[in-house]
Amino acid sequence: MQLENCTSGLSKKCLNVGSGYPSSDGSELSLQDHPIISANDNLERSSTLKKNSRGMTNQSEADNFPDSKDASGDVQRGKLSPDLHGVSEIRHNFDGSTGERYTLSQSSQPQSVSATPSTMFPYPSQHGPTHPAFSIGSPSHYLAHHPVITNGAYNSLLTNSSPQGYPTAGYPYAQQYGHTYQGGAFYQFSSAQAGLLPGKAQVYLCNRALWLKFHRHQTEMIITKQGRRMFPFLSFNISGLDPTAHYNIFVDVILADPNHWRFQGGKWVPCGKADTNVTGNRVYMHPDSPNTGAHWMRQEISFGKLKLTNNKGGSNNTGQMVVLQSLHKYQPRLHVVEVNEDGTEDSSQPGRVQTFTFPETQFIAVTAYQNTDITQLKIDHNPFAKGFRDNYDTVYTGCDIDRLTPSPGDSPRSQIMPGARYAMAGSFLQDQFVSSYAKSRFHPGVGTGPGTDRSVPLSNSLLSPQQTEEPTVASPQRWFVNPANNRLDFAASPYDAAAAADFAGNAATLLSYAAAGVKTLPLPTTGCSNRPLGYYADPSGWGTHTPPQYCSKSSSVLSCWPTNSVSRTGTSNYLVDNADTIPTERSPIGGSNEAKPKDLSESSWIETPSSIKSIDSSDSGIFEQAKRRRISPSATPVSETVSPLKSEILPPRECEKNCVKDIGYYSFYPHS
DNA sequence: GCCCTTGCAACAGTTTGAGTCGAT
DNA sequence: ATCGACTCAAACTGTTGCAAGGGC
Numbered sequence: 035m036q037l038e039n040c041t042s043g044l045s046k047k048c049l050n051v052g053s054g055y056p057s058s059d060g061s062e063l064s065l066q067d068h069p070i071i072s073a074n075d076n077l078e079r080s081s082t083l084k085k086n087s088r089g090m091t092n093q094s095e096a097d098n099f100p101d102s103k104d105a106s107g108d109v110q111r112g113k114l115s116p117d118l119h120g121v122s123e124i125r126h127n128f129d130g131s132t133g134e135r136y137t138l139s140q141s142s143q144p145q146s147v148s149a150t151p152s153t154m155f156p157y158p159s160q161h162g163p164t165h166p167a168f169s170i171g172s173p174s175h176y177l178a179h180h181p182v183i184t185n186g187a188y189n190s191l192l193t194n195s196s197p198q199g200y201p202t203a204g205y206p207y208a209q210q211y212g213h214t215y216q217g218g219a220f221y222q223f224s225s226a227q228a229g230l231l232p233g234k235a236q237v238y239l240c241n242r243a244l245w246l247k248f249h250r251h252q253t254e255m256i257i258t259k260q261g262r263r264m265f266p267f268l269s270f271n272i273s274g275l276d277p278t279a280h281y282n283i284f285v286d287v288i289l290a291d292p293n294h295w296r297f298q299g300g301k302w303v304p305c306g307k308a309d310t311n312v313t314g315n316r317v318y319m320h321p322d323s324p325n326t327g328a329h330w331m332r333q334e335i336s337f338g339k340l341k342l343t344n345n346k347g348g349s350n351n352t353g354q355m356v357v358l359q360s361l362h363k364y365q366p367r368l369h370v371v372e373v374n375e376d377g378t379e380d381s382s383q384p385g386r387v388q389t390f391t392f393p394e395t396q397f398i399a400v401t402a403y404q405n406t407d408i409t410q411l412k413i414d415h416n417p418f419a420k421g422f423r424d425n426y427d428t429v430y431t432g433c434d435i436d437r438l439t440p441s442p443g444d445s446p447r448s449q450i451m452p453g454a455r456y457a458m459a460g461s462f463l464q465d466q467f468v469s470s471y472a473k474s475r476f477h478p479g480v481g482t483g484p485g486t487d488r489s490v491p492l493s494n495s496l497l498s499p500q501q502t503e504e505p506t507v508a509s510p511q512r513w514f515v516n517p518a519n520n521r522l523d524f525a526a527s528p529y530d531a532a533a534a535a536d537f538a539g540n541a542a543t544l545l546s547y548a549a550a551g552v553k554t555l556p557l558p559t560t561g562c563s564n565r566p567l568g569y570y571a572d573p574s575g576w577g578t579h580t581p582p583q584y585c586s587k588s589s590s591v592l593s594c595w596p597t598n599s600v601s602r603t604g605t606s607n608y609l610v611d612n613a614d615t616i617p618t619e620r621s622p623i624g625g626s627n628e629a630k631p632k633d634l635s636e637s638s639w640i641e642t643p644s645s646i647k648s649i650d651s652s653d654s655g656i657f658e659q660a661k662r663r664r665i666s667p668s669a670t671p672v673s674e675t676v677s678p679l680k681s682e683i684l685p686p687r688e689c690e691k692n693c694v695k696d697i698g699y700y701s702f703y704p705h706s
Numbered sequence: 707g708c709c710c711t712t713g714c715a716a717c718a719g720t721t722t723g724a725g726t727c728g729a730t
Numbered sequence: 731a732t733c734g735a736c737t738c739a740a741a742c743t744g745t746t747g748c749a750a751g752g753g754c
Contacts, residue, residue, distance in 0.1 A: 401713050418722095
């Protein structure tokens with residue numbers, strides 16, 4: 035099956051989309067992750083929550099989702115309404131998205147997409163020319179080789195009949211990153227193809243915002259002999275399936291390009307050719323497979339148990355393990371295959387396979403993290419890595435929700451887009467914090483001998499745009515001035531935290547909340563540990579429910595690209611309209627602090643942690659942190675580094691003005 | 707031999723989930 | 731019988747130091 039470049043029809047759309055982004059810095063990706071966008075995303079979600087949760091009390095919500103720890107979601111599924119009509123609505127309720135995403139007019143998107151990307155995402159250094167993944171300048175070399183699940187049997191895919199687990203199509207390169215993004219644009223979907231069901235399934239990446247955060251730095255995934263879970267993991271929502279039909283849903287991981295990669299000078303650069311003679315399982319079938327469309331549409335489909343390994347000969351848990359090679363770039367794909375009730379493929383009805391590719395889920399397999407930005411993101415977002423968070427005991431005195439970090443057990447679904455972005459009170463504090471963070475990331479062993487590259491982005495690590503833009507990594511940046519008492523406080527309220535989280539670094543906007551006197555609301559304590567279904571009251575969950583992406587469909591392969599059709603007028607509305615309702619609506623306990631006195635102290639405005647001292651004391655905490663962080667000593671001094679975050683922080687209103695209009699959803703549709 | 711890259715395993719900290727126990 | 735608190739082993743995380751291998 036041949037993929038075609040989009041030359042007409044879609045191409046216009048695609049080109050428009052592409053034209054809205056600078057092609058050299060990968061900002062087309064970043065745009066989607068822009069805080070404002072996320073914020074509006076949240077807004078939409080919150081609105082939906084507010085709207086759709088009517089009739090569902092917090093308690094009932096909790097009852098419906100008493101346990102969210104199982105990746106398969108059996109518990110939730112069992113208790114969710116079986117009403118098929120409500121499937122979509124329910125799901126959207128909980129994922130916080132709105133039906134709008136499903137009614138977006140694709141034709142309306144490109145225009146709005148193309149606003150101010152460069153100013154919003156000035157990250158040229160890290161993902162510059164040496165980073166092909168972010169280059170969209172050249173036509174994809176691999177489109178022709180893009181593995182296409184044909185209309186025929188897919189089982190061969192599961193049997194590893196070829197070294198890569200694919201029977202045909204040569205070496206299965208995924209479409210190259212940048213191309214995928216425009217990409218959608220470049221792939222033309224032929225609805226006339228036999229067996230395909232154009233537009234049937236709609237898939238979106240639930241935790242897309244989180245993926246994007248990693249992707250901006252070039253996601254790395256640790257692979258170990260015993261297998262390492264992915265983080266972020268893959269989590270999808272699907273709609274448009276036949277509720278009564280049966281489907282197998284699985285993920286495979288294919289090479290994203292033919293290169294061997296190495297981390298050099300703070301950047302990932304191609305280095306030689308990929309080893310294509312690798313055997314081993316590359317497919318992970320969702321444990322619920324096969325199951326009905328209603329089942330799959332009922333909740334997120336998470337692949338949190340999927341493990342990555344480099345152990346080709348491993349015999350244990352091969353079903354759970356995907357064998358990869360270190361320093362190779364991979365692209366996970368989601369496959370939805372309509373099957374018979376017993377799970378067997380109906381060979382008489384070919385073309386029941388739909389493949390979805392999310393470029394932002396590309397990653398490079400490593401045995402040790404190379405990019406400290408990635409490391410920090412992992413630490414910040416992965417609850418299992420809490421122990422490595424600086425000042426965790428003091429800064430993160432609040433419930434996890436403060437951190438907007440999911441607990442894995444809450445559910446794989448609870449993987450959220452965390453990293454509360456708390457506004458800085460001002461440039462002084464900001465600089466202090468940034469500086470603190472910068473120091474914290476120095477590693478004593480760095481600079482000599484092995485591991486330099488592994489640990490040090492030489493040219494841009496310390497205050498690279500990515501890094502400074504990513505306040506999540508800097509604990510101190512979670513502080514801001516509490517207008518109520520003019521103290522430097524830790525943003526612990528769900529609202530602030532959530533807003534901050536989904537503003538994804540736009541501390542300025544959050545600060546504007548504080549400045550505007552937006553009441554901080556009590557943190558729904560259940561968000562800490564009892565988040566239902568991963569949609570939990572946790573405001574951070576907003577980030578989980580990344581909007582869908584539009585996809586073009588070439589053959590059975592879907593490609594996705596950002597769209598933007600929903601605009602909000604500004605964060606002020608967001609604040610006014612939702613500030614007093616979101617947390618309550620999201621809280622299974624009605625957002626009452628009294629519901630769980632135990633957690634009360636951990637929410638809302640909390641006392642200034644002792645760690646605040648570190649802000650003023652260069653040797654308290656910071657130095658200690660410095661021992662743990664690997665940062666290039668040659669990194670640019672903080673004060674001399676231009677921080678995109680800064681620019682975003684300082685003129686909040688300006689940012690709002692510039693960014694809000696770009697807010698939109700990225701619906702993930704197969705083209706029809 | 708030195709430098710560098712890469713991989714491995716031990717380690718400590720955290721979360722999870724099952725099991726137990728006592729109170730209601 | 732139910733619920734909540736508690737304990738503890740297992741699982742999971744990134745960190746760290748070291749070793750293996752290749753190139754010079």
